[in-house]
Amino acid sequence: MTAGTARASRPRRLRRSAPALTPWAQARALARRLPTALPPERIPLDAAAGRTLAAAVVAAASLPGTDDAAVDGYAVRGIAPWRVVGRALAGHGGPAAVAAGEAVEIAAGAAIPEGTHRVVPYEEAQRDGDLVCTASVAARRHIRGTGEYAAAGDPVLPTGAVLTPAALGLAAAVGLDTVTVRRRPSVRLLVTGDEIVAAGTPPPGAVRDAVAPMLAPMLRGWGAEVAAPRYVPDQPAMAGTAAIAGAVHDAEVTVVCGASSAGPADGLHRSLRLLGACVHVDGVACRPAERQVLAQFGDRWLVGLPGDPYAALVAALTLLEPLLGGLAGRSPAPAAQALLMGDVRADPRATRLLPVVQQGAYVLGHATAPPWHLGDAAQADALAVVPSTWRPERPVELLALG
Numbered sequence: 001m002t003a004g005t006a007r008a009s010r011p012r013r014l015r016r017s018a019p020a021l022t023p024w025a026q027a028r029a030l031a032r033r034l035p036t037a038l039p040p041e042r043i044p045l046d047a048a049a050g051r052t053l054a055a056a057v058v059a060a061a062s063l064p065g066t067d068d069a070a071v072d073g074y075a076v077r078g079i080a081p082w083r084v085v086g087r088a089l090a091g092h093g094g095p096a097a098v099a100a101g102e103a104v105e106i107a108a109g110a111a112i113p114e115g116t117h118r119v120v121p122y123e124e125a126q127r128d129g130d131l132v133c134t135a136s137v138a139a140r141r142h143i144r145g146t147g148e149y150a151a152a153g154d155p156v157l158p159t160g161a162v163l164t165p166a167a168l169g170l171a172a173a174v175g176l177d178t179v180t181v182r183r184r185p186s187v188r189l190l191v192t193g194d195e196i197v198a199a200g201t202p203p204p205g206a207v208r209d210a211v212a213p214m215l216a217p218m219l220r221g222w223g224a225e226v227a228a229p230r231y232v233p234d235q236p237a238m239a240g241t242a243a244i245a246g247a248v249h250d251a252e253v254t255v256v257c258g259a260s261s262a263g264p265a266d267g268l269h270r271s272l273r274l275l276g277a278c279v280h281v282d283g284v285a286c287r288p289a290e291r292q293v294l295a296q297f298g299d300r301w302l303v304g305l306p307g308d309p310y311a312a313l314v315a316a317l318t319l320l321e322p323l324l325g326g327l328a329g330r331s332p333a334p335a336a337q338a339l340l341m342g343d344v345r346a347d348p349r350a351t352r353l354l355p356v357v358q359q360g361a362y363v364l365g366h367a368t369a370p371p372w373h374l375g376d377a378a379q380a381d382a383l384a385v386v387p388s389t390w391r392p393e394r395p396v397e398l399l400a401l402g
């Protein structure tokens with residue numbers, strides 16, 4: 001078992017009485033900082049979307065690879081008028097050099113013949129037989145210099161960056177077929193509760209699982225490899241402990257939904273004690289989703305989410321998103337901020353997380369969102385983080401809903 005060394009990360013021993021709550025921002029920071037990034041692997045570009053770079057992308061080729069035309073037109077040398085002596089098409093070469101008073105009709109992307117100093121775009125050129133001239137005295141040369149955007153050997157994307165579609169295009173543009181990324185963390189979700197059904201219309205007394213359908217795509221969006229959820233009964237209690245032991249063995253991150261409170265069927269804490277977990281966070285000072293858990297078994301992690309679906313969403317954004325970011329070695333993105341309008345008040349004892357809708361430069365929040373209902377979150381653009389000290393004129397941080 002690896003215990004954190006910093007004071008803030010020292011694990012708390014599980015107690016029967018209510019443990020002290022970790023402040024929301026501190027819980028997030030711990031989840032981000034405690035894990036060690038997974039090992040790197042080299043993979044093809046077409047498998048790398050959404051992965052995190054474990055090494056900078058370094059240009060193998062200069063971009064552009066040669067001085068080339070930025071527009072279609074005439075590459076010219078000397079003073080107008082110019083006599084057109086040939087054509088240069090991209091990928092096909094053309095006249096290697098021209099003399100003063102000569103021009104080459106050129107396609108965008110074609111290497112410019114030696115000696116030409118400017119490309120006159122078609123729309124600025126007047127052609128008459130072999131001759132071409134221009135009335136434009138524009139200073140733009142319309143020539144891209146070799147390595148103007150990247151020289152071979154230049155880093156073009158830093159370690160920790162997420163490979164977006166544009167980033168993959170850039171890696172290809174500088175001549176790469178593979179990239180070095182972090183291995184994806186594997187995640188197993190355990191959905192607890194005798195009342196929970198995985199599919200169909202729930203009969204009276206049963207509750208349809210709302211958490212696995214919500215969490216699986218979020219986890220994939222955060223770069224995880226997500227195994228099929230397992231449904232775990234509350235009874236017998238050992239079933240939960242065995243399910244957790246199995247999941248911790250199989251996956252880097254185990255997520256337990258429900259059973260995090262102190263009710264008669266809520267066995268998570270008992271299982272953690274039996275399995276010798278190192279508990280870093282046991283309750284977070286936020287509304288909703290106070291009952292969240294972050295625990296460690298060696299290099300394996302467990303996050304406990306409250307069963308109520310909106311509270312589970314809040315807890316996933318509080319602990320799971322930064323934990324997966326830490327395991328993937330991802331550089332934290334700067335937090336989006338906005339001014340918050342609506343009938344909202346801070347809670348003096350906790351950070352509130354509210355679904356908000358974008359309204360121009362502002363976001364609009366509702367006074368409360370009940371922990372058990374996803375109605376507002378399902379139509380929200382983000383969750384706003386409302387600290388206990390918040391005042392209406394202060395911008396709030398926004399958490400993207402994926």
Ligand SMILES: Nc1nc2c(c(=O)[nH]1)N[C@H]1C(S)=C(S)[C@@H](COP(=O)(O)OP(=O)(O)OC[C@H]3O[C@@H](n4cnc5c(N)ncnc54)[C@H](O)[C@@H]3O)O[C@H]1N2
Nearest residue numbers: 207208209210211258259260261266291305306307308311
């Ligand atoms: N004495 C107290 N009791 C409770 C408190 C409290 O402060 N004092 N807090 C309540 C709150 S708030 C929450 S949240 C729950 C957290 O409890 P658990 O994490 O143990 O969750 P469960 O009891 O298993 O379930 C709570 C609720 O959510 C429904 N649920 C569970 N899983 C799912 C799912 N996958 N999909 C949809 N709905 C789910 C479940 O049926 C319950 O209604 O503790 C309270 N108790």
Ligand code: MOO
Nearest residue numbers: 288289306311371
């Ligand atoms: O505290 Mo519960 O975790 O909000 O719904």
